[in-house]
Amino acid sequence: MNILEIINKKRLNKVLTYDELSFAFNGFLKGDVLDYQMSSLLMAIVINGMTLEETINLTDIFIKSGKIFDLSKISDVIVDKHSTGGVGDSTTLVVGPILAAMGIKMAKISGRGLGITGGTIDKLESIPNFNVNLSEREFKKNLKEVGFVDCSQTKDLVPLDKVVYALRSVTGTTESLPLIASSIMSKKIACGANIILIDIKVGSGALIKTKKDAQTLSKWMKKIGGNYNRKVVTIISDMNTPLSSSIGNRLEVEEAIQVLKGEKCRLYETSKEIASLLASLAKKITIEEAEEEVDNIIKSKKAYKKFIEFVEAQGGNLNKLKIDADIKIIRSDKSGTLTKIDAEKIGMLSLKLGAGKITKNDSIDPNAGIKLFKNIGDHINKNDILATLYTNKDIKLSSDDINCFEIN
Numbered sequence: 001m002n003i004l005e006i007i008n009k010k011r012l013n014k015v016l017t018y019d020e021l022s023f024a025f026n027g028f029l030k031g032d033v034l035d036y037q038m039s040s041l042l043m044a045i046v047i048n049g050m051t052l053e054e055t056i057n058l059t060d061i062f063i064k065s066g067k068i069f070d071l072s073k074i075s076d077v078i079v080d081k082h083s084t085g086g087v088g089d090s091t092t093l094v095v096g097p098i099l100a101a102m103g104i105k106m107a108k109i110s111g112r113g114l115g116i117t118g119g120t121i122d123k124l125e126s127i128p129n130f131n132v133n134l135s136e137r138e139f140k141k142n143l144k145e146v147g148f149v150d151c152s153q154t155k156d157l158v159p160l161d162k163v164v165y166a167l168r169s170v171t172g173t174t175e176s177l178p179l180i181a182s183s184i185m186s187k188k189i190a191c192g193a194n195i196i197l198i199d200i201k202v203g204s205g206a207l208i209k210t211k212k213d214a215q216t217l218s219k220w221m222k223k224i225g226g227n228y229n230r231k232v233v234t235i236i237s238d239m240n241t242p243l244s245s246s247i248g249n250r251l252e253v254e255e256a257i258q259v260l261k262g263e264k265c266r267l268y269e270t271s272k273e274i275a276s277l278l279a280s281l282a283k284k285i286t287i288e289e290a291e292e293e294v295d296n297i298i299k300s301k302k303a304y305k306k307f308i309e310f311v312e313a314q315g316g317n318l319n320k321l322k323i324d325a326d327i328k329i330i331r332s333d334k335s336g337t338l339t340k341i342d343a344e345k346i347g348m349l350s351l352k353l354g355a356g357k358i359t360k361n362d363s364i365d366p367n368a369g370i371k372l373f374k375n376i377g378d379h380i381n382k383n384d385i386l387a388t389l390y391t392n393k394d395i396k397l398s399s400d401d402i403n404c405f406e407i408n
């Protein structure tokens with residue numbers, strides 16, 4: 001077997017066996033298969049796809065590249081959630097503390113930004129001193145004591161996803177159902193939760209562009225989860241518009257804190273939907289009962305206090321969370337009604353400002369990002385502020401770069 005044969009087989013749209021997938025992907029992890037060869041194979045997978053069987057096999061290979069945590073001594077019921085990726089999607093930072101404050105354990109492995117979509121690990125790392133690289137012992141201790149823990153892939157935990165994910169992000173190989181399914185489900189299964197909610201984002205700012213693809217992904221993820229005795233539920237939600245009015249790592253942490261303090265906005269609505277669905281399954285209560293508990297836990301500030309406890313348990317220092325960047329203001333050049341805030345263009349703009357990576361060697365600026373000041377449907381006057389941009393880069397933005405709003 002050699003890597004060229006495997007790349008060529010996928011280029012010709014043939015089905016790869018378990019052994020061939022293992023040879024290519026484990027070879028990449030070991031360093032025997034090189035970046036450019038894996039990029040080529042990934043692109044062939046993006047273009048030609050994989051069968052469900054291949055996707056199941058690839059997920060298994062990802063999982064077996066590391067450990068599977070056994071959390072059964074901590075609780076019979078452990079929940080987890082994952083978004084397939086969007087712009088301004090910081091629901092994890094809201095949902096985890098809500099559920100933990102309700103007494104439900106949430107154990108999670110998150111990812112970094114992928115293409116234009118933001119990643120929870122980058123958001124958490126934007127909090128000074130926050131540690132996303134936990135040992136198994138630390139992971140279990142925090143889950144037991146705090147009730148919510150979130151870490152990155154490590155050399156022990158889905159290490160294969162860590163390296164493939166980083167490559168996909170900068171090679172235009174993010175938008176692929178089998179790669180998304182295997183990446184997400186391997187993390188979810190390795191991490192040990194038994195009730196898993198996947199929020200499948202659909203729209204211009206998401207990796208999934210059509211409802212049909214979202215439905216296929218949902219079916220595949222449920223099937224993969226079932227193979228490992230995990231209950232998988234999915235929701236399909238819109239990502240044509242950014243989910244929050246903050247895009248960029250530190251800005252999103254700040255907005256999540258505002259939501260935990262009681263601010264009502266789109267981010268709160270989606271977080272409430274996810275938290276309520278997981279709470280109803282974990283506690284065997286109705287959705288209505290769960291929604292009431294979620295509202296109460298926010299009102300009582302218990303979820304906010306839990307967020308602080310979670311951050312401190314992973315070493316983070318919220319007192320040092322300051323945005324340090326130059327600010328540029330974007331004003332409207334006409335009056336009318338705001339009909340569109342294009343999530344894809346906002347995502348591209350935030351990358352340019354430094355909030356994400358374009359090449360593997362780029363570093364992320366935690367301060368970079370965008371703050372939006374208007375919502376769809378708002379009346380806009382000429383010269384109103386639509387957004388402020390935060391960057392430490394000396395960049396010239398063209399009118400195309402900031403053409404993210406439609407006003408009619």
Ligand code: URA
Nearest residue numbers: 084085111180183184
């Ligand atoms: N999140 C992941 O962890 N992997 C993907 O491929 C997409 C979103």
